[in-house]
Structure formats: C-alpha cells, structure tokens
Amino acid sequence: MVSTRKGIDVRQVMGAWQLVSFTATDAHGEVTHPFGTEVRGLIIYTPDGHMSAHVAGEDGYLGYAGTFEWLGDRVVHRTVVGSEPRWTEAHLLRTAHLAAGRLTLRSLPDDNGQILGTVWQRMPLGPATEAER
Template identity: 35%
Template structure:
C-alpha cells in the first residue's frame, strides 16, 4: 500500500474493538483499558485526527457536575481515559503520525504519536512504531478498530 492509499483508507470514523499490550520479554498480554474498552478515532479528509479511548467500566461521579468531582473521582476518571487531537500525516504505506495539538496527557502536546497502520476491509490496526512502557514493562501495544 502506498502512503496515498493508506491515507485514503484511514479517512472516516472507527470504533475501538480491542487494545492489547504484549510484554516484549514474556509475551504476557495486558489490556490497559480493561476487557471491553471503548473509543473512537476520526480521520478527516482535511488531515486532522481525533482520538478518544476509555475504560467502559468507569465509575460515575457522586455529583452531576464535572467541576464538583472529588479528587479521587477526577484521578480515576483521568486514569481510565486518553484523548488527543491534531493534524496527521502518512509518511509511507505502513505508518501514520499523529501530531498532537491538544491532549488529556499534557506531556504529549506538541509531540508526535507515531503508529504502524494497516487497513484490511473494515478493520484498522494501529501498532507500535516503537515500544511503550506500561507498568514498568516494555510492551508492544496494538489497537484494533472497526469502521462505523
């Protein structure tokens, strides 16, 4: 697949099916957002991406307003959610780069999230362009999405 073909195949809205992170050393698989994560990723024709990933089992706040959440509620909500958006580009037929303009995780702002990407019919797989660390263990993470 060429870069142009991959870019065209990405355009649209995708719903998260699974998020698995495999230990490089032991092969152990963890699911950072639980067994049934939820999320959306949207690639626009104009070259922007928006990513939302969350645990589907997050506990609702005791109150009804976000700004009234107790510190432990706010912390738990943030730990079970990641969101970022910005421009994207496709340098080759196997890679997509998300240039982060805004993010729940402030350390990602003005950085890039580089992913391997493959589209097979209605399935998108985004994998590691480099290894990540989850719980002090180097892992290869793969997010599988379905076109909606």
C-alpha cells in the same frame, strides 16, 4: 498526507472508526488490557489532515487530537492536545495494517519495551451523512 511508501492509501482510512480492542504487550510478549476488556473508543481522520483519538474503559481514559501524516504502512499523529502531558505536542508514530475492514495501529516500543495496540472497525454512516446521499 501523500503516501511516500507502499501500503495503505490514505483515502482508505478517512472517516470515523470505532474501537474493537485496546491492548498492551510487554517486552516478553504478555498481552494485557490496560483499561479492561470492555472498552469504547473513536478515531477520526479528516480529508484536511486532522485527527482525533479517544479510548475509554472501566479502568481509564486516554485521548488526543491534532494532525496526521499517512506514510503507507505507518502514520504520525502530531498532537496539539492530549489527556496526558506526554501526548500533548507530541509526534506519535504508529504502524498500521488494514484488512477485512479493520484498522490495526501499534505504537513503537516504549523505554520498557511495551507496545500499545488498537484495533478499529469502520463506523456506520451517521444520520447526517445518510441524509446527504
């Protein structure tokens, strides 16, 4: 999990993030909302290198879990299980940008030039965490 490139320090992304938006951008730059505009989701990064990501909306669900490696301005999600066969036992490279309390992750273009994008905001501390303070 040690960063080998300049960019985001992995300690800045530890914890839980809730989904703000989920988009798909085609090769011509047209942006769509594959699961609709009312989406919910959660991504979690743990200090021991595990992660889990879930996105749900009126038009679908996707999710996967496994381990991660943070590489400065990129992250690799190494999945163990996924809601689609292509996301099970896969290495999913995402570009990453962190600004104003929001984490933006974008896939590399697929064979059709489509890029999936997610924007996340840090979730507030849960009751168990607050009780430990």
